[in-house]
Amino acid sequence: MILFLICVAALIAGYFIYGAFVEKVFGVTPARPTPAYSQKDGVDFVPMSTPKVYLVQLLNIAGVGPIFGPIMGALYGPAAMLWIVLGCIFAGAVHDYFSGMLSVRNNGESVPSLSGRYLGRGAKHFMNLFAIVLLLLVGVVFVSAPAGMITNLVNDQTSWHVEVGTMVAIIFAYYILATIVPVDKIIGRFYPFFGALLIFMSVGLLAAASYSDQHSILSQFTASDMLTNLNPNDMPLWPALFITIACGAISGFHATQSPLMARCMENEKNGRFVFFGAMIGEGVIALIWCAIALSYFDNLEGLSAAITNGGPGNVVYASSFGLLGVVGGVLAFLGVVILPITSGDTAFRSSRLIMAEYFNVEQKGIRNRLFMAAPLFVLGGILTQVDFGVIWRYFGFANQATAVMMLWTASAYLLRHNKLHWITTVPAIFMTAVCVTFILNNDTLGFGMAMNVSTIIGLIASLITTFYVIRISKGKGEAPLEPSSVNVENPSQPVDA
Template sequence: MMWFLLCVGALIAGYFVYGGLVEKIFRPRPEQKTPALTMNDGVDFVPMSDKKVYLIQLLNIAGLGPIFGPILGALYGPVAMLWIVFGCIFAGAVHDYFSGMLSVRAKGASVPSVVGQHLGVAAKHFMNIFAVLLLLLVGVVFVLGPAKLLGSLSEMNVAWWVAIIFGYYIIATIVPVDKIIGRFYPFFGALLLFMSIGLLVGLGISDKGFYSAGLDFSNLHPKELPLWPLLFITIACGAVSGFHATQSPLMARCMQNEKSGRFIFYGAMIGEGVIALIWCTLGLSFYESPEALNATLASGGPAAVVHEVSTSLLGAIGGVLAILGVIVLPITSGDTAFRSARLIVADFFKLPQKALVKRLLIAIPMFVIGFLITKAEFGVIWRYFGWANQTTAMIMLWAAGAYLIKEGKLHWICTIPAMFMTAVTITYLANAEIGFNLPMNVATIIGAVTTVVFTAGFFWKYKKPALLPQEQNG
């Protein structure tokens, strides 16, 4: 229990201390009107209160990632919780803050436009393709995950649940943001709160108790899978996630004051970190050993763990409510994933989205492609999602670093995590079966060398030019 509370305390302290530093470096302009006020169109640019925007942002970014990822990460032992804490404070929340605030400064632009503005036209075109691909993968993952959980609670075939969830996504993607997302998410937030607190209380009063096997930070994975770089791909959304860069612009179009950025963007990521800590703790505490957890995962994946833990700790009714809370998370991220994809495509083709027919023109083909992707094996989709997710985060962090360099501000808060994520993603791609399937030692060398070369090229391109005499004299 003490270890869990220390980790949560560190996240909260990180919000006030490091989050305050990040805000001070960025320097928000509270006097400047935001896109929600200057570009209000009643569809995507809609002013909303800070509390509502925060809650929507939290539910947008907290999909299956901070649940499934930490459950899988628990196989490695308590070290997984360290990555959640440090990754969240120094990388994930920083990434989310800049992806949101740079979008605000760019009139609510989507992530490809933000990246292009700071890394160049080639990066923009790459991100247009990459971000839409990531969002389709996210949308598909967030259809299949909740559909399987709903199938376990009912006698209805999973395929029918897939169809129902897709139907909801189509509606949520094309209607104004305040009609469904802004109206029903507060209720979903209450369900999420019940799930999180209820499971913690249930664990505390059960005979399982909180993890007490000792803080062994060595690799405890029963299959001896390496910590590097797999842990940093496995636990994505609870620590750092590129998917969030596609979601933050949605709320950048709804917030009314730049000063609210730390609460909305940095704060929502801290909230997601707490959710990730809860599920990592449940994975560590509920099962006697990593081998026991792995056995349940082998029988039905992370969804089986969610079902077993929830019903065991909270009984039949409480367990169903907790599972519904877990189902809400991916559904409230899946709908905004497709919504973000629609907006990115609309920005690329310069199609105004006020008219319903123009929204359908993009949404229908997009959902057809998403449905076809659901026919692939879930495990394969999840692995591609994990790599694409972290690669998007890496690119967004480099873009934020470029912005800070050009503004003459302290860039290391973004460039250091960008370097780390570059090494993670390149090493994983070189080693993984979905990549080049090279031996880990070779893959690590490739990751390190690529990171050094890319970092050197980045600083060469964005080195601060010498001041002209008239500039030196003010």
Template sequence: MVWFLICVGILLSGYFTYGKFVEKVFGPMPERPTPATTSADGVDYVPMSNKKIYLIQLLNIAGLGPIFGPILGALYGPVAMLWIVIGCIFAGAVHDYFSGMLSVRSNGSSVPNVVGEQLGTIARHFMNIFAVILLLLVGIVFVLGPAKLLANLADMGVTFWVAVIFAYYIIATIVPIDKIIGRFYPFFGALLLFMSVGLVIGLAVSDHNFYSQGLNFAENLHPTDLPLWPLLFITIACGAVSGFHATQSPLMARCMKNESAGRFVFYGAMIGEGVIALIWCTLGLSFYDNTEALNATLAAGGPAAVVHEVSTSLLGSVGGILAVLGVIVLPITSGDTAFRSARLIVADFMKLPQQAMSRRLMIAVPMFVIGFIISKAEFGVIWRYFGWANQTTAMIMLWAAAAYLAKEGKLHWICTIPATFMTAVTITYLANATIGFNLPMQISTILGIGTAVVALVAFLWKFKAASRVALQTDL
């Protein structure tokens, strides 16, 4: 528990130190009107209070990722907690802040338009397709996950709960954002708070010992010897750095009344998600005697089985059910906004205003039909594609943020360094994974690092060339 508290303390201090530094580099302008007031439409552009926006942003981004990912990441040992802390402060929260604030500066534009403004038309068209695919995968993953948990609580079958959750998603996707999302999420937030605090207290007073596995950060403890690089950085996405968040931040960018709230809403919500990830990673490391025991439970029923077993054991039957409901809330409150974001991205691309219900249905219905069909595929395969697409989106968004800072003559390295790292991660994974090119790890790593270096050199060259042009123009 001591190591867990140290990690939480570092995360919180990161918000007040590095988060403030990132905010200073960007330079928010409190006097500048935001899209919530300049483009208010009563559907998607709706002014809300900072506290409500923060809570919605946290629930939007904190789906199954910061629970299932850290549980799976715990198989690698305590090093997983290091990645959550370092990744969250220096990559994930930075990514979320810029994806939100660049959207604010672009009248609440969705991520493809934000990327396109900084990286060009080709990048915009690529992200239009890629982001919608990612959001469909997210929505499907966040249907199947909670459906399995609900099936464990109430024996009505996974298919029944999939249908129920899809029905809710349809309603939440097409109604104005303040009717369901803005009204009921505070209650869901209370449930999330109970789950988080309750499990930490339950672990603290139990006889489970984190140190039974030792604090060995150098050793890979994975029971099946899966490589730490690059799998850990794909497995733990939400809670460290996640491209899905770039699709969610514009939702709240359209509701934020002042740019000065950006650090609290975007950087702060990511820190909050990092704490959730730390809780579940700690539970995975502490509840079970070793990674072999954790892996046995995962093999029997997946991360959902771990959630159910840990929650009911630490909090009893009633408390365990409430904790599991808290875990169920997270993916559902992210899945509905995933489909909502996909609707808005398609609407932006088609230049189709969304005030009329018929136009919202025109986009939403085909998406849900496609999503339901894909949901019939194997969950593990969908999750792997989601993991790669998620981190690739984060990489692209970080490069877009770096380009913005470079054009503005600001310290682009706060985005360039994590963008370069995530380029190496995603390319290595794609080259090595069975869902990719299935190349040997050594060759995959060379390709990943080589691509990252080439991307960095190209970025620096383009920035230098742009600076020369600007200087000549000034002269």
């Protein structure tokens, strides 16, 4: 338990110390009007209170990733917890902060447009395609996963019998509705409650495990195990761990979600709490589920068997009901099910906005929103017929590759403004090496090359990309938007750029 508490304390300290440093490097201007006011349209640009924006952001970014990923990553032992802590503070939270704040500074633009502004038109076109593919994969994953989990719950705990296909249709119907209605009608109204429920149930599970007679949190591990690969299946830690645990450490999906709340945030000074803070909150959730996975099954062999018998969803089901009983288990399980549903609908919403931005189609009218959303749902429906395991593997790589693009975009921005770019460049270099090594070495998705060769090429690719971004940031690429010259507190007075 002490090991877990140290990890949580490190995340909290990271928010107050490193988060404040990152905020200072970026340089917020509280008097600058945010897109919630300057672009207000009553649909996607709607001012909302800071606590509400934070909880919606947390729920948007926390799909099954901070649960399924840490459960799968727990097979490597406490090394997974070390990556969650370091990745969350120095990569994920920084990534989320800049994806949100750069959107705030550029009229609520999505990540493809931001990449175009700071990395050039080629990056914009590439990211438009890549982001849409990622979001479609996310939408499909976050339809299939909750549909299967709800079906298992209903069939096991009641006398009713439902089919997975029925649940998929119901969830898709909800996604269509949530994608096209104004952001404050469903997402802004109900998601803060769901976000609070997520936090409550995660803490409840941890407390139950802590006071359980049969289970104790991380009692069989020591701090030195954090530096050891304990995977019972002899799976290499590099680079797979950094792809497996994404949303709990760093996730490109978040870059597609942060602009949604950038369009609703009332003041730039709230950015650290909303974007950096939500990622730290997700890191705590990831730590909880990683600790439960490491502790509930007594050893890693037991965890491996549970995953083999039913995937990470089986781990969630067994631990929820085993620790909290039937009533508590149902509530905890539903709290987990809510995560992918509330991220799936915002994935399709983000897709709609990225498409509309790319084709310059205004979204105030519902007919235009339907026009943009319809083909996305048709493609999503087709992809639900593909094997879930295949979709999940492609999602993992696409997710981290998107994070790499966002980090390089942030580095280009900082270089343009003569600010300390290493806070994004260092994690960008690391994650570039991870992604290139993974795709070159992986037999299923990539080229099946030897690990040492793949790693060397990955490191070389990171260095080449670093020099390229530094070069193009000296004037090439699309120029960023000029900062607003209106003082939100006193419209007659300009603000500093």
